[in-house]
Amino acid sequence: MNQKILMHMADGLISVHIGIIFTIVSIIMMGLSIKKMTVSKDESKIPMMAVMGAFVFAGQMINFTIPGTGSSGHIGGGILLCLVLGQYPAFLALCSVLIIQCLFFGDGGLLALGCNIFNMGVIPCFFAYPFIVKPILKRTVNIKKLAMASILGVVVGLELGAFGVVLETTASGISKLPFINFVALMLPIHLAIGLIEGMITAFISIYVYKDNPSIIQTSLTNQTYQGLNLKRQLFTLGVVALLIGGGLSLYASSKPDGLEWSIFNVTGQENIENNDDTKDQVASLQEKTSILPDYHFKNDDGMLGTSFSGIIGAGLTFILVGAIGFAASKKRHEKNH
Amino acid sequence: MPQVKKDMKKITKALLEVNHIECLSKKNSIIHQLHPLFKIITALIFIVCILSASYTHIVELCIYLFLIFIIMKIGQLPIHTILSRTLVGLPFSLCIGLSNLFLMKETVSFYGLTLTTGILSFISIMLKTTLTLSIVFILIASTGFDAIACELVHIKVPAIFVLQLLMTYRYIFLLVEEACQMSRAYMLRNPKKKGIEMKDMGSFLGSLLVRSFHRSQEVYQCMMTRGFRIDAVYVNFQHFDIENYFLLLMVIGFFMIIKVVCI
Numbered sequence: 001m002n003q004k005i006l007m008h009m010a011d012g013l014i015s016v017h018i019g020i021i022f023t024i025v026s027i028i029m030m031g032l033s034i035k036k037m038t039v040s041k042d043e044s045k046i047p048m049m050a051v052m053g054a055f056v057f058a059g060q061m062i063n064f065t066i067p068g069t070g071s072s073g074h075i076g077g078g079i080l081l082c083l084v085l086g087q088y089p090a091f092l093a094l095c096s097v098l099i100i101q102c103l104f105f106g107d108g109g110l111l112a113l114g115c116n117i118f119n120m121g122v123i124p125c126f127f128a129y130p131f132i133v134k135p136i137l138k139r140t141v142n143i144k145k146l147a148m149a150s151i152l153g154v155v156v157g158l159e160l161g162a163f164g165v166v167l168e169t170t171a172s173g174i175s176k177l178p179f180i181n182f183v184a185l186m187l188p189i190h191l192a193i194g195l196i197e198g199m200i201t202a203f204i205s206i207y208v209y210k211d212n213p214s215i216i217q218t219s220l221t222n223q224t225y226q227g228l229n230l231k232r233q234l235f236t237l238g239v240v241a242l243l244i245g246g247g248l249s250l251y252a253s254s255k256p257d258g259l260e261w262s263i264f265n266v267t268g269q270e271n272i273e274n275n276d277d278t279k280d281q282v283a284s285l286q287e288k289t290s291i292l293p294d295y296h297f298k299n300d301d302g303m304l305g306t307s308f309s310g311i312i313g314a315g316l317t318f319i320l321v322g323a324i325g326f327a328a329s330k331k332r333h334e335k336n337h
Numbered sequence: 338m339p340q341v342k343k344d345m346k347k348i349t350k351a352l353l354e355v356n357h358i359e360c361l362s363k364k365n366s367i368i369h370q371l372h373p374l375f376k377i378i379t380a381l382i383f384i385v386c387i388l389s390a391s392y393t394h395i396v397e398l399c400i401y402l403f404l405i406f407i408i409m410k411i412g413q414l415p416i417h418t419i420l421s422r423t424l425v426g427l428p429f430s431l432c433i434g435l436s437n438l439f440l441m442k443e444t445v446s447f448y449g450l451t452l453t454t455g456i457l458s459f460i461s462i463m464l465k466t467t468l469t470l471s472i473v474f475i476l477i478a479s480t481g482f483d484a485i486a487c488e489l490v491h492i493k494v495p496a497i498f499v500l501q502l503l504m505t506y507r508y509i510f511l512l513v514e515e516a517c518q519m520s521r522a523y524m525l526r527n528p529k530k531k532g533i534e535m536k537d538m539g540s541f542l543g544s545l546l547v548r549s550f551h552r553s554q555e556v557y558q559c560m561m562t563r564g565f566r567i568d569a570v571y572v573n574f575q576h577f578d579i580e581n582y583f584l585l586l587m588v589i590g591f592f593m594i595i596k597v598v599c600i
């Protein structure tokens with residue numbers, strides 16, 4: 001199993017809450033990057049971002065053999081794009097890659113796109129690159145430093161991304177795999193993948209540096225994107241963290257047992273007898289685990305009839321008003337033409 | 338079979354599939370004629386409805402599956418192709434589903450059958466993944482990538498991003514072809530090797546990257562000679578007529594009824 005399978009979250013594994021929270025976060029980061037691009041007015045970056053995004057695609061399709069294992073791997077792309085383009089254009093290029101992967105190749109889902117952009121775009125471009133890669137290469141760029149920065153950047157980015165996958169899946173309440181076990185399963189796999197991908201990124205960046213050092217130097221020293229200083233960057237990340245944390249805690253409080261329920265209390269439950277009370281027990285279990293608790297209508301408090309008929313009535317009204325309006329506007333449209 | 342040959346086969350298949358989806362979007366069914374933005378919003382509503390179904394609501398998910406079959410039938414989309422494509426996203430879901438199968442051991446009565454909640458959860462995860470992926474494929478196969486990307490401008494996504502997205506899509510074909518040529522050349526020079534070795538990967542992908550970089554500069558120069566200006570970028574999108582709002586209202590009403598009836 002490779003990173004492509006393990007890192008792309010599918011819609012089926014996330015709850016609506018988590019999907020929406022991470023979509024908002026990703027949109028904020030995209031907005032910030034687009035703003036940076038617009039302010040800099042660096043038009044030459046547009047075709048560069050597009051071609052480099054396509055390069056990540058092409059690069060990912062070529063597998064290489066890992067000596068002594070018989071297995072194969074491919075490049076990741078996040079840190080490599082940052083090294084060539086700088087963090088903001090690289091992030092936008094990665095977003096495009098993820099959108100195309102989602103639409104054409106079934107890698108991840110439409111609602112999970114926010115999670116995937118966060119795990120594979122925000123983390124490498126806004127955490128790993130500015131806090132690991134850039135400080136290493138700050139004073140001088142040489143082959144040794146480039147190799148170290150690439151490997152460390154990819155490993156940290158991938159590990160944080162994998163942790164993000166675990167956190168998002170667990171917080172969604174879909175997987176009953178205990179949080180600790182899930183982490184213990186995902187992080188070592190991604191450490192191995194990260195080391196190999198990091199080495200490949202290092203080989204490529206060294207090649208590029210030897211062939212045309214200006215490509216990497218320009219992106220590292222590009223003053224156009226220096227407007228966002230460390231303080232402001234930390235502030236943005238703080239807001240993002242607050243949003244995620246706030247969203248998660250809101251979600252947790254909407255479930256009576258909170259996140260702890262999905263983290264710790266998932267193994268070793270006793271069997272429930274299949275008696276007359278089963279329905280009630282299932283109902284309470286459902287309430288605990290339901291993805292959208294507010295959509296849930298209890299059928300044991302006499303409210304059922306009223307709620308059902310009310311919502312069905314509203315639904316039928318929507319359909320009726322919609323149908324009449326659609327027919328009328330279509331007719332008027334035809335008349336006008 | 339050597340790794341490179343396998344890669345070539347995989348790459349050719351992937352490009353053919355993308356091309357196939359583009360061809361499907363050229364059809365002229367009722368679904369194809371709907372406004373792209375309407376389809377995007379409906380797809381999102383559909384996905385939210387699917388994901389908000391609890392794992393005990395297998396019947397609700399089956400209704401959605403039935404709905405998807407109907408949409409595919411009306412849209413003249415090949416059911417087999419779309420369902421087989423959803424298999425790509427299943428492995429990780431399968432792992433999570435299987436772990437739930439073993440971890441959730443409460444027994445419940447499900448329409449007279451005594452099942453564990455793990456089985457229900459497993460079925461629900463697999464169904465949800467298949468359904469949501471099918472919706473994405475139906476959306477792209479009935480709308481086309483260009484139309485979807487242009488609609489992003491409609492919802493106020495800056496043109497700079499949409500332009501970049503459209504260009505990435507166009508360049509994928511060119512660069513993948515270039516990567517294929519390079520792998521073929523590598524294998525012709527190294528007939529005894531099973532695949533591209535890791536030690537050669539740096540120069541292999543590095544030279545592809547440098548080539549891509551130069552190509553992007555050429556593209557930019559071409560754009561400039563044609564008078565490209567970022568503030569004058571205009572991406573075409575269709576006007577969202579009032580009838581689409583009424584259609585959306587009908588869709589919301591329809592899903593509300595399904596939700597309530599199934600609970």
